[in-house]
Amino acid sequence: MAKRVLIKPLITEKSDQLNDQFNKVSFVVDKTANKIEIKAAVEEMYKVNVDKINTSILPGKLKVKFTRGGLQKGRKSSYKKAIVTLSEGESIDLFGEL
Template sequence: MSNQKFSQERLMNVLQAPQISEKATYVADKYAQVIFRVDSSATKPEIKAAVELMFKVDVESVQVALVKGKQMRFGKFIGRRKDWKKAYVCLAPGQKINFSESEQG
């Protein structure tokens, strides 16, 4: 595990939430990947170290995508949601993250 070069406090703030959707469950089944919403300044090595630290699994690779915020209307005002970053975390063969178990412990 390569989380020695990052501060533990920083790694705890990298992952914000798991992304749970139809596409996320399809990707999880087909490619053994888990999708997380991550801090917009997080790097791939930080994301890998954070997942390994928090879930005690081996991470094979990380792919990152920037999601543009949608333009929204509030009456006559036009606003915009924030841009955010999501990470596709590819787990090593045989590894699995079960969110219902990890929240309790």
């Protein structure tokens, strides 16, 4: 693919529960990618069938750190999240052999 669609899997407690209960996997994806490109990238990379994709763009946040030298102000950048629903019987092993 010309651009990198899947950036990384999103591993949180909520995404782990979605994976266990509803067979859904979360990814951080390129902001300009659409659902068709995300589906093709997941099917090509993990060799699974995708039923449905939900996407959302999460806004950036301001972060403030109190240090000895004073306030450190920064910004956490925004990103696009895709929640991929897999077909029955399909699964993605994100952790490999631990």
